[in-house]
Each structure stands twice: as C-alpha cells, then as structure tokens.
Amino acid sequence: MERDVCGRVMWRWPVQPAVSEEEIWSCSWCHAATHVGGEWFEVLRPPYLPVGMRWERAVADGLSVDVSHAYGIFDRTLCGIQVAGMSPSDYWWLPDRENACGACREAAGAIDDRWPQAMRGENMRVSVARRL
Incomplete structure (x- = not known):
C-alpha cells in the first residue's frame, strides 16, 4: 500500500467477508x-485531524x-490495552x-x-473514486 504521509509501511486490517x-x-x-474498495471502489484517505x-x-466490558x-x-x-470485544464508541476521546x-x-x-506539517492541510491526502 502506498505510504503517502510518513513513508513507513502500512498494515492491512483483517476484514470480515462483506x-x-x-x-x-x-x-x-x-x-x-x-x-x-467498497461499492464504488474508492481510495479514501482521511485527512489529518488534531x-x-x-x-x-x-x-x-473489561475496561475501567x-x-x-x-x-x-x-x-x-x-496505551496498548487489548480486551476481547473492544470497539470504538460513538464519542470522541478527549485528551x-x-x-x-x-x-x-x-x-x-x-x-x-509524527505527521509531517506539510501533510496537515485539509486537501493534502487525495481520495479517488473509480469513474464509471
């Protein structure tokens, strides 16, 4: 996978067949x-967020x-904690x-x-959708 932000290796998440x-x-x-991928075979690259x-x-269930x-x-x-069934909530984590x-x-x-300052602009990461 192309490393467009910092130049390091990207890892593929295990996905369920869908x-x-x-x-x-x-x-x-x-x-x-x-x-x-997805229905329209898009390449989505979310931009930098603070x-x-x-x-x-x-x-x-296992988190305090x-x-x-x-x-x-x-x-x-x-911080590295891994608990079975962990997921992100619908709410921001506020540091x-x-x-x-x-x-x-x-x-x-x-x-x-680690995010380069040059890659922090709203339009710095380009997303691409396949044209039909």
Whole structure:
C-alpha cells in the first residue's frame, strides 16, 4: 500500500467477508489510514485531524469506566490495552478531560508529532473514486 504521509509501511486490517470488500490499511507509526474498495471502489484517505478530533473512546466490558482510553488501531487502545470485544464508541476521546488515560494522551501526542506539517492541510491526502 502506498505510504503517502510518513513513508513507513502500512498494515492491512483483517476484514470480515462483506459485499463491499473494503480493505483498511493503517500505518503503525503515524496512524494514517487508507480505505480501499467498497461499492464504488474508492481510495479514501482521511485527512489529518488534531488530537481532540482524531480518536474515539474505547469501550469494552473489561475496561475501567473511571478512565477514558483512546481506541487506536488493531483493536487496542493507544496505551496498548487489548480486551476481547473492544470497539470504538460513538464519542470522541478527549485528551484534556480529567479522566483521560495519561498513557493514551502521551501516545496521541507522539503520534500527532509524527505527521509531517506539510501533510496537515485539509486537501493534502487525495481520495479517488473509480469513474464509471
């Protein structure tokens, strides 16, 4: 997969067989994602988002409700916790909240620092749809 943000290797997420046959590729260094396929065979490259708008809150039966963790990639929190059945919630993980996991906050900051400044513009990552 083309490495358009930081030049490092992207990893393909394991996907369940589906009608759309979409693949998701993510960089384990800067966490840039590329979605390939789908009904219209698109290449979607979400743009850079600041830390407070980039991560969903992780939810799972085994996570403490007193600490808010950021859902990362490959079914782990940014701080590395992996619990069966973990998923992203419908809510943002807010690093400035008092109950935000400190290790997730540190990881989110480090990941944010890895995005080159030149790639942070709204139109820096080009998405492509197949023309019929």
